[in-house]
Amino acid sequence: MTDLDRAVALLAGGPVFVLAGAGMSTRSGIPDYRGPGTRERARRPIQHAAFLREEATRQRYWARAFLGWPAMRDARPNVAHEALAELEAAGRLAGLVTQNVDGLHQKAGHRELIELHGALRDVICLACGVRCARDDVQERLAEANPGWMREVSLAPDGDAELGGVEGFTVVACEACGGPLKPDVVFFGDNVPRARVDAAFAMLASASAVLVTGSSLAVFSGWRFVKRAHEAGVPVVVLNLGPTRADEVAAVHLDRELTEVLPALAGALTAR
Numbered sequence: 690m691t692d693l694d695r696a697v698a699l700l701a702g703g704p705v706f707v708l709a710g711a712g713m714s715t716r717s718g719i720p721d722y723r724g725p726g727t728r729e730r731a732r733r734p735i736q737h738a739a740f741l742r743e744e745a746t747r748q749r750y751w752a753r754a755f756l757g758w759p760a761m762r763d764a765r766p767n768v769a770h771e772a773l774a775e776l777e778a779a780g781r782l783a784g785l786v787t788q789n790v791d792g793l794h795q796k797a798g799h800r801e802l803i804e805l806h807g808a809l810r811d812v813i814c815l816a817c818g819v820r821c822a823r824d825d826v827q828e829r830l831a832e833a834n835p836g837w838m839r840e841v842s843l844a845p846d847g848d849a850e851l852g853g854v855e856g857f858t859v860v861a862c863e864a865c866g867g868p869l870k871p872d873v874v875f876f877g878d879n880v881p882r883a884r885v886d887a888a889f890a891m892l893a894s895a896s897a898v899l900v901t902g903s904s905l906a907v908f909s910g911w912r913f914v915k916r917a918h919e920a921g922v923p924v925v926v927l928n929l930g931p932t933r934a935d936e937v938a939a940v941h942l943d944r945e946l947t948e949v950l951p952a953l954a955g956a957l958t959a960r
């Protein structure tokens with residue numbers, strides 16, 4: 690019996706709780722800063738407290754985000770996202786909890802999911818709480834910064850240090866003038882309690898857990914695997930490289946997701 694056969698056997702018994710991470714989207718061109726071979730690309734992540742406190746941090750965030758949004762907006766799902774959507778359509782899932790903020794599961798046709806860390810498509814006002822679309826904010830940023838893109842594209846290292854951040858104009862909430870924040874959970878912030886509870890409720894109805902493309906480095910995802918393990922629910926891990934769950938996983942397929950996940954979905958939906 691191969692490891693793939695063992696994984697299929699464990700996941701075939703009933704509804705599967707899927708926890709998806711950044712490794713899902715690397716083949717869609719969205720970098721995984723924790724994945725193998727990407728250590729040298731580590732940058733200073735935005736800290737939640739600094740974003741709230743410092744105008745300069747918000748300016749740095751929005752300047753980078755302004756440059757990065759077109760690629761994020763136009764990214765396409767890959768066969769790994771499609772495989773999970775097929776499993777959902779076949780009634781195999783208790784639910785999907787994703788740590789990704791890129792919206793690629795929905796683009797692949799996935800219907801029911803919890804975006805644990807929020808989504809970049811939405812922007813929220815820190816003062817009045819009103820929400821708006823990231824696409825609209827992008828348009829306003831473009832209007833507020835004519836010519837800025839041209840200056841930056843002349844910089845030799847692209848967005849690496851973004852020498853022109855000081856000249857970038859950040860836009861404010863149209864309703865109240867308050868500061869805008871993407872509706873995502875930054876480092877140092879907590880996932881909203883109601884969202885965590887909904888994910889645990891999903892987990893309670895599952896007979897197995899499948900981790901796809903996450904090293905489980907952050908607690909926000911690891912807690913579900915920990916809970917499952919304590920309850921005796923088998924855990925299957927599909928991830929390139931070691932994970933925090935390797936000690937507790939019944940099977941760890943250390944392989945490229947875009948190869949192994951379609952194979953797994955094909956075997957499960959054929960049963």
Ligand SMILES: [Zn+2]
Binds near residue numbers: 814816866
């Ligand atoms: Zn506002």
